[in-house]
Amino acid sequence: MTSSTANSSPRPQELGAVLVTGASRGLGKALAELYAGDGWRVLACARQQLPGAAASMLPYPLDVSDAVSIETLGKILEGTAIDIVINNAAVRGDTGGLMSLRADDFMEVMRINALAPLLVAQALKPNLLAGRRKLLVNISSRAGSLAEGTLDDDDGDYAYRCSKAALNMATVKLAQDFQREGIAVISLHPGWIRTDMGGPDAVVDIAQSAQGLKGLIDTATMADSGSFRAYDGRTVSW
Structure with a gap:
């Protein structure tokens, strides 16, 4: 595999373009600023x-x-080479459990957290193919892991958990579909971070999470495609 794929990270003088959704605040802003700071x-x-x-x-x-809006972004960026796309934008939705679950809220969370990343992948696939790194990153959550998501977490956020489980399947399916074209696709768990979504009781500092995620993104190769890892490098069970 040549350096035009996710198999090799670009040298500093070859740094290209990274697209981040949800870049106005929280983790998306932190990631965008880290990459901008690196050139x-x-x-x-x-x-x-x-x-x-x-x-x-x-x-x-x-x-x-x-x-x-997603389709329009694809048209605006037509012909623009993008090395890395980071699907970060997400919402949490209702956390009250089954009895407070409402259809509109549930579907909105699914639309933003699970469907939107697929539509972004669809719209920006040509841009990734034109880039050097060819890497699609889905910011997921351990809360969407069937094996680990409820081990030490009994919050009642049905919509968020279901949406992240769906996003993880999207990662696996996209990795399968994009493999032949040299595009790597990974899911990453940022940890329980102190943001508007995570709240003040969260245990991971946003800068720590962003640095860890960036390290994983910058070293990802085609061998990592279809994987699910936490910001600290640990493999997360599906």
Whole structure:
């Protein structure tokens, strides 16, 4: 496999473009800033403006809950080579358990957390094929693991758990489908991080998580495609 695939990380002088969804806050913002700081051209996608963004951070409007918005992004970026796409945008939804579950909330969480990453992959596949790294990253969660998701966590967030389990299957399926074209696809668990979603009681600092995830992303190869790992490098069971 040549250096045009995810099998080899680019040398510093070869740094290209990385696209991050949900880049206006939380983990997405932290990842976008890390890559911008390293000299990558960052395509920072979000519904909101990005005040004070680095010159290498190019803002693009994107509402991942809207299929038309995702399709429009693909058209805007037609012909643009992208080395890494990071599907980060997500919502948590209701956490009250079965009795507070509502259809609209559940479907909205599924649409954003599970369907949108597939639509992003569909829209930006030509861009990845034109890039050097050819890497698609789905920010998932251990909460979506059938084997580990409830071992030490009894929160009642049915929608979030189901959506991340679906996203993990999407990773496996995309990895299978994209293998012949040299695009690697991985799922990553960021840990329980202190963000608006994770809350103040979370145990992982956002900078620690972002650095760990970036390390995994930067060293990912085709041999890692279809895998599920945590920010600290541990393999997470499906």
